[in-house]
Amino acid sequence: TQLLEQSPQFLSIQEGENLTVYCNSSSVFSSLQWYRQEPGEGPVLLVTVVTGGEVKKLKRLTFQFGDARKDSSLHITAAQPGDTGLYLCAGANFGNEKLTFGTGTRLTIIP
Amino acid sequence: EAGVAQSPRYKIIEKRQSVAFWCNPISGHATLYWYQQILGQGPKLLIQFQNNGVVDDSQLPKDRFSAERLKGVDSTLKIQPAKLEDSAVYLCASSLTGEVYTQYFGPGTRLTVL
Numbered sequence: 001t002q003l004l005e006q007s008p009q010f011l012s013i014q015e016g017e018n019l020t021v022y023c024n025s026s027s028v029f030s031s032l033q034w035y036r037q038e039p040g041e042g043p044v045l046l047v048t049v050v051t052g053g054e055v056k057k058l059k060r061l062t063f064q065f066g067d068a069r070k071d072s073s074l075h076i077t078a079a080q081p082g083d084t085g086l087y088l089c090a091g092a093n094f095g096n097e098k099l100t101f102g103t104g105t106r107l108t109i110i111p
Numbered sequence: 112e113a114g115v116a117q118s119p120r121y122k123i124i125e126k127r128q129s130v131a132f133w134c135n136p137i138s139g140h141a142t143l144y145w146y147q148q149i150l151g152q153g154p155k156l157l158i159q160f161q162n163n164g165v166v167d168d169s170q171l172p173k174d175r176f177s178a179e180r181l182k183g184v185d186s187t188l189k190i191q192p193a194k195l196e197d198s199a200v201y202l203c204a205s206s207l208t209g210e211v212y213t214q215y216f217g218p219g220t221r222l223t224v225l
Contacts, residue, residue, distance in 0.1 A: 004153075031212055042115070042202050042216025043154070088153050092212055098167060099214065101146075101153030 002027040004089055004102035012108040016078055021105045023072045023089035030094045032065055032072045037086040079109045113137065115217035117203050123223045129191035132220045136184070136205030142166075144214065145178055145188050146202040154202055160186060161208070190222075198224045 004025045013019055023032070031050040035043035047056050049065035049072065056063045060083075062075040072089055089102040116135040124130050136143050141162050146154035157176065159166040162183040171178070175194070180186040190197055200219040207213070 006153075009151075033212060040120075041218050042204070044216070045213065048212050086151075090153070098156060098159065099212075101155070104151065104153045106151065 002029070002091065002100050004091055004100060006087075006089060006102040006105045008105060009103065010106050010108075012110060013079060014110050015080060019076050019079055019107070021074045021076075021087055021107070023074075023102050025070050025091065027091075028069050029091035029100075030069070031092050032069070033090045033092070033099070034063055034072070034074055035088040035090060037088060038084075043086075043088055076107075079107075081109045081111050083107060084109050115203055115205055115215055117201075117217040117220055119220055120218065121221050121223075123225065124193055125225050126195055127192040129189065130193055130222060131187050131189045132201050132203075132222075134186045134188070134203030134217060136186075136203070137215055139207070140205035140215070141183070141208045142206045143180060143186050144204040144206075145186070146204065148200045148202055148219070150199070157188070157201075193222075193224045195224050198222055 034046045037043040052067045052069045054065045060077045087105045090099040143160045145157045148154040158168040160180045178188045202219045203217045204214040
C-alpha cells in the first residue's frame, strides 16, 4: 500500500507570512496532485506535476515534485485569509486509475 | 457546466440503521468514484465505476457497504447496518475516461452515526 504523509498536520500563521507544506512517500508516483478543500466542500484540484524536479507556479503558490518522484512541496508566499483550508496531496501511477490521498495539512491564516 | 451533485448534504442516524447517498456526476463523465473522508484526514477510495461496471472496490467493506450505478450515470452508496466508525464525509467524484488525474468532486454528504 502506497502512503503519503503530509507535514505539518496543522499550521496557523499570520497573514503575509510564507509557508511550506510537505508531502512524502516511500513509493514512487507517476504524478502528484495538490488539492485545497474548504469546509463543506469537496477537494478542488490546484495542480498536477508529472516530471521529477518539476516546479509549477500558480500566482503565490509554488509546487515542486521531487527528483525521485517520491515527495512534493507546496510553498505559499504572502499568505492571505483566502488560503485557509485543508491542503491534500494525491499520488497516482500510470496504468492504475486510482488516486492515493495524503493525510492532509489544515492551514489557517490569521488576518 | 453543472458540477457533481450529491444528496443529502447531511444525515444523522443511529447505529444499526441504514442510509443511502446519491450522486449525479458531471454529464459525459464515464468514471465515478466514491470516497470516505474521516474528519481531518484525506479521502479514501471506496469504489470506482467505469460506466456501470466496477473497476475497483478493494477497500469497500462489503459486509455493510454496497454501491450501484445501474444506468452508468447516477450512483447510490448504501450502508446497512451503520456503525459508529462510519461517521465521515462521503465524497463522490467523476472524471472523463482515462483522466484519473482530473477528478471533479461533489460537496459530499456528512454522515453522523450516533
